[in-house]
Amino acid sequence: MAMTDKTLRIPLTLASPADQMFPRLTPEQIARIATHGHARQVQRGEVLIEAGERTPRFFVVTAGSLEVVRPAGPTEELVAVCEPGMFTGEVHLLSGRRAFVQTRASDTSEVIEIDREQLLALVQTDSELSDILMRAFILRRVELIAHGFGDVVLIGSSHCAGTLRIKEFLTRNGNPYSSIDLDREADVQDLLDRFRISTADVPVLIYRGAVVLRNPSNREIADCLGFNEAIDAVHLRDVVIVGAGPAGLAAAVYGASEGLDVLVVESNAPGGQAGSSSKIENYLGFPTGISGQELAGRAYTQAQKFGAQVIIAKGGTQLMCDRKPYAIEIDNGPRVPARTIIIATGAAYRKLPLPNLSEFEGAGVYYGATFMEAQLCSGEEVVVVGGGNAAGQAAVFLGQTAKRVHMLVRSSGLAESMSRYLIRRLEQSPAIAIRPQTEIVALEGGHHLERLRWRDNQTGAIETHDVRHVFVMTGAVPNTQWLDGCVALDAKGFIKTGPDLSQDDLAAAHWPLGRAPHLLETSVPGVFAVGDVRGGNIKRVASAVGEGSIAVAFVHQALQE
């Protein structure tokens, strides 16, 4: 795609040089692509991909030109022009989701047309073309996100928990959107009137200028944007993975790349806890660190490249393990049959025992410290609760923009719970104050947190502070309630696997095989548990990723049995 004078110019960053985002293929490369599709002529003005079309096709221009336009109300914006040697598409081609833009012939042209299945086969088998196409698709999506060139407008307030939730959901799903902040933009009454929106309705999501969702749940958003419509959730899979945190995504990448038919079921958005980390510095291969969101986004795209399908915003609500094939019930509805299952449902944040906590969740109380939350509290005092690595990371990150970070730790110090490199960073930051043996005893405010009280447990003294932002980083409890006794759990509710399963556990579960359970296998043969949800797991991204990939080797063995 080449930028023309008429083209809406997208400022390019250093990370996205134009020749990588809009490369021109060589005749040899085009010839290889041609074996996966067919050549055809198109007439001037003919629409090849309609905006909003599902599972669109992929085109390489061999003569003439195509133009890519974005509907913008009654008008349209020219986004790019594809000349000979260039190709259409971005990440939606991998997932089979709807296209954001329209592609049509600006001239009588010749193209090679390929359907999505053939495109997936191409990127899985031709590594040179895979590099070129994947890089261009990802860079194009990054630019769409950076410029809010999606099909969604979010109207809300930055002080509203619902608005923050929706922003986080769209961001973690890599869906570009533009937003209008009612607190900052005074001139929005016309828009509200046009869609008959009252301030009581916010946050409001407008899809393609036509569908209006008032304070929608994540599931409603996923349904409206068609996140799951390309997925067949009824056919028998080699493996169903429940949870798309680092462990589930790793299992999906390894499973799909090794030819397994993989379905992932994720109750929220890809990334899990890691997705809420501002910067992971100890994951191998990223010496300057990587945000959890970026790591998850890459893994999600990688899994889709290999053909894994990911259901978004719908959770596993039951595991049917008393029959073969097994089945996972999704959102109390359809049941997906599975030859094997990998449980990667991780853990959920532990909450503070305060009666009015839920009133302030997302409105002053947060469980992740990413760029989005940091923007909300820039220049203000904040509190971080917790003494582990997640809390230390959040404090260091927020310490760069907040006026002051009070770190409240229940124990007498950090040495036992936090990595040394983080303790040093905390000690060196003038903006951070560590307060051992201190805990929050009250939260106060109206629609947003306005102040809190904390107690020094050594002296019993209670202090009131006008702090409007609290980051709770106090560890997590396993997401195993939905399993309803199907697999053996330890005393804290984590799943027991492999050598941790006692003879009594196996007898109680009626273990039917002559062999002992594999390393990551639960008390049910062919059902595996990986990552934070597994008893004895080391709570790190690397161990979650490692376990997710190792489990696939055992899945192959279970499929042979």
Ligand SMILES: Cc1cc2nc3c(=O)[nH]c(=O)nc-3n(C[C@H](O)[C@H](O)[C@H](O)COP(=O)(O)OP(=O)(O)OC[C@H]3O[C@@H](n4cnc5c(N)ncnc54)[C@H](O)[C@@H]3O)c2cc1C
């Ligand atoms: C703020 C923060 C910072 C961190 N920083 C680091 C770090 O720097 N380095 C490091 O190594 N580790 C870090 N960690 C720990 C690391 O993120 C976790 O160990 C890792 O994410 C665990 O991965 P997981 O896939 O096992 O589980 P999770 O990340 O918990 O993912 C589980 C997924 O399953 C989904 N799910 C839950 N129930 C269901 C259901 N019933 N159906 C479908 N889906 C379901 C969840 O929505 C979630 O997406 C951090 C954690 C946090 C919270």
